[in-house]
Amino acid sequence: MPIPASPPLPERSLLRDDVFHRLRDAIVDGTLAPGEQLRDLDLAQWLGVSRTPVREALLRLGEVGLVVARPGRSTVVSELDLVQVREARDVVAGLHAVAVRQAVERLSAADLEIMRAANERFAAAVRSGDLDAAHEADRQLHGVPLRIAGNRAITAVLEQYTPVLRRAENLRFASDAGLRSVEFHTTLIEHCAAGHAEQAALVTYDTWHTLTDDPRAES
Secondary structure (H helix, E strand, C coil): CCCCCCCCHHHHHHHHHHHHHHHHHHHHCCCCCCCCEECHHHHHHHHCCCHHHHHHHHHHHHHCCCEEECCCCCEEECCCCHHHHHHHHHHHHHHHHHHHHHHHHHCCHHHHHHHHHHHHHHHHHHHHCCHHHHHHHHHHHHHHHHHHHCCHHHHHHHHHHHHHHHHHHHHHHCCHHHHHHHHHHHHHHHHHHHCCHHHHHHHHHHHHCCCCCCHHHCC
16 A cells, blocks of 8 residues: 555644643643633634644643633633642652652662752742742652653653643742742652652652642642
8 A cells, every 4th residue: 555645644743732732831820811711713823823723722621621611602711620639639649659669779870860950949949939940840850750660651641630730839839838849859869869669659649749639728
């Protein structure tokens, strides 16, 4: 069978994923605020794409709870739903713990140094109120065990559920409570350096559970 002359599928897939990620990030960082109405034509013009990948992205965002489609009316950015936060938190915490448990014995001195440096950047970002830098440093720190574990199933599920937590993290990182995560990170790194897989996994689980049932309750 000859190879079809149609355009390669990865290009469309990459465009669709890029639109999804850009809209997801705009919701997470507050560019698109809770309750804001989302019109696919307006979003397509903003992103410089056709309406089709925008519609597909909105469907995916609805699946992860970041937008709400109102049949016959409109699609809006969802409010922070504490039930969704709690459910996503439990999934994310459990999977990160599994990844850490799998990775501890394979972490190198260089890996541990990356984690320490990321925690230092995280602490500085929280103290200065730089939420973007705090999120990036937090992602880099927790990303080391994920990379070493190399579990693609974990990565795929985290890709779905982690964004739900980012808005709750914004509330936490913007308060003094965010500095507690620095202490958890430090303890995690110490256990990883000592080869204590179970203790490191438990600390990881507890770290994610510092996102309480109501992140607005802490100050």
